[in-house]
Structures are given as C-alpha cells and as structure tokens.
Amino acid sequence: MRYLTRGYEGVMAVEEKILIKLKKQFPGNFLELPEKFKATDKNGRTAWKYYKNGSNFLYSDKLQYYYETYSENLFKGTLVNHRAEFERAAGHEIECNGYGVQKMAAIKSSSALLFNTLGDDKYVAIKGPVLPNGNFHLKYEEPLPAIDPRYPAYIDGFLKDENGMFIFIESKMLEYLNLPRKLKKAYLDCEQYQLWKIDPYAAKSFQKLFEQSCCDKSLSKNGEYKSVIPAYDIFQILIHSMAILTFLLKLKDNVKEVFLVNTVWNIPEKSTDFLGEDKEEYLGKWENVVTGVGHLQEYYLPEIQEIYKSALGNEVIFSFCFLKWSDFKEMVEMDIERKEYLKKYEL
Structure with a gap:
C-alpha cells in the first residue's frame, strides 16, 4: 500500500x-464568500464567523463551493418522493448546519x-x-x-x-x-x-x-x-x-x-x-x-x-x-x- x-x-x-x-x-451560481469576523465563545476559543439572515455562522473558504440551496444541486431541482427520507437522515443533508449551508448543496x-x-x-x-x-x-x-x-x-x-x-x-x-x-x-x-x-x-x-x-x-x-x-x-x-x-x-x-x-x-x-x-x-x-x-x-x-x-x-x-x-x-x-x-x- x-x-x-x-x-x-x-x-x-x-x-x-x-x-x-x-x-x-456545475450549472448555476454559487455562494459568494461573505465578510468574516473573529468571535470568542464563553470558553475563550476564537473562530471566524459571518452573518447571514440575522444569525452568525462559522466561516470557511469552502463556502464558495456551495449553492444557496440544495435544490440547485439536484437534477431538475426536484426532491419530492424522497424528501422525508433525507429529512430523517443522520447527516442532516437538507438542513442548515453550523456553517449556514446544507450538506447536499455542496459540489x-x-x-x-x-x-x-x-x-x-x-x-x-x-x-x-x-x-x-x-x-x-x-x-x-x-x-x-x-x-x-x-x-x-x-x-x-x-x-x-x-x-x-x-x-x-x-x-x-x-x-x-x-x-x-x-x-x-x-x-x-x-x-x-x-x-x-x-x-x-x-x-x-x-x-x-x-x-x-x-x-x-x-x-x-x-x-x-x-x-x-x-x-x-x-x-x-x-x-x-x-x-x-x-x-x-x-x-x-x-x-x-x-x-x-x-x-x-x-x-x-x-x-x-x-x-x-x-x-x-x-x-x-x-x-x-x-x-x-x-x-x-x-x-x-x-x-x-x-x-x-x-x-x-x-x-x-x-x-x-x-x-x-x-x-x-x-x-x-x-x-x-x-x-x-x-x-x-x-x-
């Protein structure tokens, strides 16, 4: 090996x-990298974050490889028959995570x-x-x-x-x-x-x-x-x-x-x-x-x-x-x- x-x-x-x-x-438009700022939590740890829709999320340069929504990353933008299956998934594929994006929206x-x-x-x-x-x-x-x-x-x-x-x-x-x-x-x-x-x-x-x-x-x-x-x-x-x-x-x-x-x-x-x-x-x-x-x-x-x-x-x-x-x-x-x-x- x-x-x-x-x-x-x-x-x-x-x-x-x-x-x-x-x-x-990949067709369509991806997220633009947002303006980031440093934040310190109650344990004294610092991290880069950004604002989105009135909330703050963790920042990553990888955000530029995400669509705004997962549907933009799907054939015909359609998830109907199997939506409930992805909603129950452990990976939270179509829910916003700590970075403010959906995993399924990633390239x-x-x-x-x-x-x-x-x-x-x-x-x-x-x-x-x-x-x-x-x-x-x-x-x-x-x-x-x-x-x-x-x-x-x-x-x-x-x-x-x-x-x-x-x-x-x-x-x-x-x-x-x-x-x-x-x-x-x-x-x-x-x-x-x-x-x-x-x-x-x-x-x-x-x-x-x-x-x-x-x-x-x-x-x-x-x-x-x-x-x-x-x-x-x-x-x-x-x-x-x-x-x-x-x-x-x-x-x-x-x-x-x-x-x-x-x-x-x-x-x-x-x-x-x-x-x-x-x-x-x-x-x-x-x-x-x-x-x-x-x-x-x-x-x-x-x-x-x-x-x-x-x-x-x-x-x-x-x-x-x-x-x-x-x-x-x-x-x-x-x-x-x-x-x-x-x-x-x-x-």
Missing part, C-alpha cells in the same frame, strides 16, 4: 483543485451524487452484468439497526425487488482523500449489538471481524480505535454488513441475494494533469483505496459471506461490489436528459 507524506496540506490542495475544476462545470456531496444518478422516482431500473437486472423499489437514507436503536446506521441507497434481491448502496465522492473514521469501542462488545438478541453466533462472528480490523487494542483518548487499513473505511463496511444482516433478519422477508455496493467517484488517470504537482498525491490516494478494497475482499468478505449463510440459509449469497461511479451510472437506466446533466461530474 502506498502512503504519502504531505498529509493534511496535500489533501487540501488536491481537493481545492478538484472543486475549482468541477465548479466550472462534493456524495448524497447529491447518488440522488442525481438514481433519481426521484419510486422505482429505478438496473441493467448490466454486475448487479441483478430489473425494476427496484428505491429508498434513500434507509435506517439500519446496529447498536443503539436511537442511532441507526443509515445507508445512502436501498433497492429491493419482489424476487428477494436486495441492493444497499454506500456513495462516496471525495471522502477518501481524508483518513477514514475510527471505530467506537462499543463495536468490540457483541452483546451491545441488536443482532445479539436475534443471532448470538452471528454477533460474535462480527465482533471478531471488528477486532481483526483494529490496528491495536489500545483505546484513543476519546474511546475509539484506528483501522488496520488506513486508506479505506473498512469500519463502515463492516458496520453496514452487520446492520444489513440485522435488518434482513428483522424483516423476515424472502432473501436470495444481498449486494453491498460502494460506489466511489474518481478521476481517470488520463484526466489528472490539471492537478499539476498534486497529481501523484491524488493517484497515490486512489491507489491506496483500491489496495484497501483488495484487502477487505481477501481477508474479510469470505467471513462475512459465511455469517450470512449461517444466519439466512446456505442458499443466500452476499456480495460486496466496489464500483467507480463512472461504471455504476452505466448500470442505471436513464433518459438522455439525465445523462447530459451527469456530465457535470465527469473530468
């Missing part, structure tokens, strides 16, 4: 150049990327050799049972047909430029899983995988563990795999095949020259992701597949698919107008 040494500054330089490039291709919003690809209809048609073909009922931000029922593990996209085919989608855009999240220590205690009450054996098996994925057993100060794969978010894949199984066992529905899809936006190597001196930094990041996925598929996927067979039946097939967004979008049936709109993401 290839690790680069430029750290945070290197990542920020790469992301900035990508956002500048994409901004030229780099992975939620907007997936929504613009799959659409606002209640059904979506899938084609091609990788995923099962047909018409699927579509949902976004589906809550999956993990540990605390109050805080489910939300999956970006959920597709289901009438023949026992389930497709769960985790969408990423530029997240892989940064280090993946850490694991909360609760995941090393299988008796805290909701799965424990349904299938203790499966819960114990997932605990072993979580233990295997931690780089050491020493807790950080905030009670979290680092991953053995620092370039890929294996913790999220394991959490989703466990939560999906719990979801299916609670659903008590006919299950034949289960697909966990990680679709990730990337820049083709032939198109990376605009990054200049940061080209190698980006290519190294992407190479690390691909290597991390290979590690997951070799050392974790076979175990997950066995857990699913044990819990759901030997005939049930669990598959993990890592797909470039450029390949994933070709598996979705769409009209010419949407295809043209999605070119805003292509570099």
